[in-house]
Amino acid sequence: MADYTNETKMLLAVDCIIFGFDGENLKILLIKRGFEPEKGKWSLMGGFIQENESLDEAANKILLQLTGLDGVYLEQLQAFGDPQRDPKDRIVSVAYFALIDIHKYETQLNDRYHAEWFLVNEMPKLVFDHGNMVEAAKQKIRYKAALHPLLFxxxxxxxxxxxxxxxxxxxxxxxxxxxxxxxxxxxxxxxxxxxxxxxxxxxxxxxxxxxxxxxxxxxxxxxxxxxxxxxxxxx
Amino acid sequence: MADYTNETKMLLAVDCIIFGFDGENLKILLIKRGFEPEKGKWSLMGGFIQENESLDEAANKILLQLTGLDGVYLEQLQAFGDPQRDPKDRIVSVAYFALIDIHKYETQLNDRYHAEWFLVNEMPKLVFDHGNMVEAAKQKIRYKAALHPLLFxxxxxxxxxxxxxxxxxxxxxxxxxxxxxxxxxxxxxxxxxxxxxxxxxxxxxxxxxxxxxxxxxxxxxxxxxxxxxxxxxxx
DNA sequence: ATAAATAAATGTCTAATTAACGTTTATTTA
DNA sequence: TAAATAAACGTTAATTAGACATTTATTTAT
The missing domain is CATH 1.10.10.10 (Winged helix-like DNA-binding domain superfamily/Winged helix DNA-binding domain)
Incomplete structure (x- = not known):
């Protein structure tokens, strides 16, 4: 530990759990994964963190890419770092959750990602540990919204x-x-x-x-x- | 984003904010940093995450190294990822906070790290963004302990x-x-x-x-x- | 014109919780 | 046995939370 130089570097990602409310039900925005591994499966929207961007910046960028929305409520949830979470390589992912006004959501922008809204209670199985991330996000929202006016x-x-x-x-x-x-x-x-x-x-x-x-x-x-x-x- | 192979890898660390209570005051365990950059300055105890260990495992390992204690209360606080947080290299750090019974703390084990307890209100300036980490940890504990019997x-x-x-x-x-x-x-x-x-x-x-x-x-x-x-x- | 249907809006009472407040008790030491 | 010390204890008032059913505004059908 006396020096940095021979420590292992890893891939670092952010994944976003995006919640929306259509006036009746709570929904979550998922995408069909466009590349291997697990191509074609449903997944959270995510991406790798770049050399020059902070975690928050990376998460905001992803949110903008997928929804076309800027300045939405975004909060770091938790880092997920099980060595086996991605079968192809070691990737630590910092999960964020976002709460958006579903009516502001622009469908044109996201179409290239094959994004779709799902009822949170009728979600398909997700790739890797994304199901755990969603569970953790749901719990966090429940916890926080019981005490703070988050759901607005x-x-x-x-x-x-x-x-x-x-x-x-x-x-x-x-x-x-x-x-x-x-x-x-x-x-x-x-x-x-x-x-x-x-x-x-x-x-x-x-x-x-x-x-x-x-x-x-x-x-x-x-x-x-x-x-x-x-x-x-x-x- | 179609493939992993040409994404940038980064160094990933964990840092632990270790709290103790001596029967009168809340204290925090700090070490004198033994290597550059910022050698000789006060710092949180941390280390790099290894290829084969999860975040929790890495944090527990560090805690064991410094305090000799196993099975202590340890909770992920937040990931800190400002590109400039470490001047020498890009390092994303996942911060954990620990609550330990100060009486169980074994002084022999940590002596090689020059560890010392400080009153949380009379802390020296810390390296990098460790001061921010401590602040965030204090806030989290205050928040959580107001509602849950955490302080036991x-x-x-x-x-x-x-x-x-x-x-x-x-x-x-x-x-x-x-x-x-x-x-x-x-x-x-x-x-x-x-x-x-x-x-x-x-x-x-x-x-x-x-x-x-x-x-x-x-x-x-x-x-x-x-x-x-x-x-x-x-x- | 009137009745029926629909979902929105409203009020009261009781129980539980929270907050403010000062005095007595057990023990040691002088 | 008196003084000193910190620990232990109880009461009241104010606020908040929870349970509960009816009335109101408007549209549509007759």
């Missing part, structure tokens, strides 16, 4: 309370009492009610809300406890 | 309530009401009271407790909320 990153600029609630219900796979849910939400002061209604799902229509960005930033780190009895949910 | 990993088999309290007070740099603290603790059912007293700090003496290992494992993931108003503390 998945919503479009204006959204309705029923949408928001079904998002939480989807992420935690549970039913939430809507009166308590609304009370909790409004007490955060994060929501601004708009005039307009979304009438696509009911005759009465549901009011649109938007996020108070300032308060969102200010309160993001606070422990807001969005989920009742979280210890019964987080496994 | 720092304590010896038997410990007193006042010790436990000063541990929490040290980690959060705050005063905690001892009646509320005890009530919260005992309500978790994690503590088993022993007959024996520790009389080193008072005439009355403080009862020793030990951890109920079974309940500890069972409840570790539950949200126990050890810290009052955590949102006022976590920065």
């Amino acid at each position: 990153e998945l919503l479009p600029r204006k959204f309705t309370i029923p949408q928001l609630q079904s998002l939480y219900e989807g992420v935690y796979n549970t039913r939430i009492d809507n009166r308590n849910f609304i009370r909790k939400l409004t007490s955060t002061g994060l929501l601004i009610k708009l005039e307009e209604k979304d009438k696509s799902n009911s005759k009465k229509g549901a009011f649109y809300f938007k996020l108070d960005k300032k308060k969102y930033k200010a309160k993001f780190q606070a422990f807001l406890n969005f989920i009742p009895n979280p210890e019964n949910l987080i496994s | 990993e720092l304590l010896p088999r038997k410990f007193t309530i006042p010790q436990l309290q000063s541990l929490y007070e040290g980690v959060y740099n705050t005063r905690i009401d001892n009646r509320n603290f005890i009530r919260k603790l005992t309500s978790t059912g994690l503590l088993i009271k022993l007959e024996e007293k520790d009389k080193s700090n008072s005439k009355k003496g403080a009862f020793y407790f030990k951890l109920d290992k079974k309940k500890y494992k069972a409840k570790f993931q539950a949200f126990l909320n050890f810290i009052p108003n955590p949102e006022n503390l976590i920065s």
